[in-house]
Amino acid sequence: xxxxxxxxxxxxxxxxxxxxxxxxxxxxxxxxxxxxxxxxxxxxxxxxxxxxxxxxxxxxxxxxxxxxxxxxxxxxxxxxxxxxxxxxxxxxxxxxxxxxxxxxxxxxxxxxxxx
Amino acid sequence: xxxxxxxxxxxxxxxxxxxxxxxxxxxxxxxxxxxxxxxxxxxxxxxxxxxxxxxxxxxxxxxxxxxxxxxxxxxxxxxxxxxxxxxxxxxxxxxxxxxxxxxxxxxxxxxxx
Numbered sequence: 001x002x003x004x005x006x007x008x009x010x011x012x013x014x015x016x017x018x019x020x021x022x023x024x025x026x027x028x029x030x031x032x033x034x035x036x037x038x039x040x041x042x043x044x045x046x047x048x049x050x051x052x053x054x055x056x057x058x059x060x061x062x063x064x065x066x067x068x069x070x071x072x073x074x075x076x077x078x079x080x081x082x083x084x085x086x087x088x089x090x091x092x093x094x095x096x097x098x099x100x101x102x103x104x105x106x107x108x109x110x111x112x113x114x115x
Numbered sequence: 116x117x118x119x120x121x122x123x124x125x126x127x128x129x130x131x132x133x134x135x136x137x138x139x140x141x142x143x144x145x146x147x148x149x150x151x152x153x154x155x156x157x158x159x160x161x162x163x164x165x166x167x168x169x170x171x172x173x174x175x176x177x178x179x180x181x182x183x184x185x186x187x188x189x190x191x192x193x194x195x196x197x198x199x200x201x202x203x204x205x206x207x208x209x210x211x212x213x214x215x216x217x218x219x220x221x222x223x224x225x226x227x228x
Contacts, residue, residue: 034217
């Protein structure tokens with residue numbers, strides 16, 4: 001079992017629809033969860049992070065976290081062609097005692113928003 | 116604006132010719148990371164610095180070295196690049212003790228001929 005799993009896609013949605021991206025993780029000790037957007041040939045760009053169960057909204061983006069079920073999702077409302085990118089899920093994992101943590105990355109889900 | 120800067124953006128080298136990639140940051144973050152990312156793959160952590168403390172990933176080849184002369188700068192040295200080292204190299208920073216949010220530079224695309 002991979003530590004962080006995402007469907008590779010491509011996920012194709014029409015413009016204006018809601019895109020739903022999912023991520024599951026294996027380490028119950030993980031505390032922080034991140035969604036990054038990566039355009040082809042560019043570096044990852046932080047979209048949102050979440051660390052409490054429930055929903056967190058930022059503009060058209062909503063992150064949802066369910067620690068009991070070990071999944072985190074990202075909803076994109078009113079999807080636009082400019083949202084077409086790969087979305088990477090990352091989960092923190094403590095590897096030193098104290099404050100030193102690394103991120104474990106999923107392989108990403110490719111999203112295509114069709115005009 | 117506070118940011119992470121990487122130079123050069125594109126680097127072409129010959130097989131076996133050493134290359135150095137640089138990263139600088141104005142975020143005053145105490146943790147700096149180097150990742151390697153190949154097409155359609157997740158970023159792969161090579162090593163990171165927690166302040167001056169260097170942490171190497173177990174599967175990072177010896178061919179890859181790093182230096183952090185001060186808080187703002189970090190370098191990635193590839194001593195003898197092979198064709199398999201062609202990739203995007205990403206530098207990221209974070210502030211330890213916070214949510215561990217990592218902020219990335221634009222990356223350096225390395226081509227090995």
